[in-house]
Amino acid sequence: MTPSHPLRILFLSTHNAARSIMAEYLLRRLGHGRFETCSAGLEPRGQVHPMTLKVLSERYRIEPNDARSKSWEELQGEHFDLIITLRDKDREAFPRSRWEPIAAHWNQPDPADFEGDEKQQELRFIQTGRELSMRLDLLCALPMEKLGHLPHPGEQASAPM
Structure with missing residues (x-):
């Protein structure tokens, strides 16, 4: 069984300026259309961190021209098959009753919180991108039939995993 639609995934972070943007764009590339x-962010900064854009562009050859920092409140009423929180405090602060399922939590340090010179900051962003990419590769390796059991609105769930 393969789902007839791409699985919708939301990456939720505190500021939606680095980690969640990287994960969003990396999975777009790695997922080859299997994921939307x-x-x-819970407290969005309103702009994407410049180093996020630089690393995506220079290291991954991804041009995130439409990337923007936004609040989770903009997405109320939308259905997601999977929500991945990226920090312990995000998982605890997120009002779970808004969406289900929150099926994954990756405690990923925010590279924007790192203090150091520009080269050190860039290395921290590169490291974050590499760690996220490895996790996303594992997600992509899961059989779609295992992920495809997640119900879409109005559908019945198939057998549990």
Whole structure:
């Protein structure tokens, strides 16, 4: 069984300026159309961190021209098959009753919080991208029939995993 639609995944972080944006764009590339990705923040900064854009562009050859920092509140009423929180405090602060399922939590440090010179900051962003990419590769390696059991609105769930 393969789902007839791409699985919708939301990456949720605090500021939606670095980690969640990276995850959103990396999975778009790695997923080859199997996933529809989005990101949001609990306390969005309102702009994507410049180093996020630089690393995506220079290291991954991804041009995130439409990337923007936005609040999770903009996405109320939308259905997601999977929500991945990226920090312990995000998982605890997120009002779970808004969406289900929150099926994954990756405690990924925010590279924007790192203090150091520009080269050190860039290395921290590169490291974050590499770690996220490895996790996303594993997600992509899961059989779609295992992920495809997640119900879409109005559908019945198939057998549990």
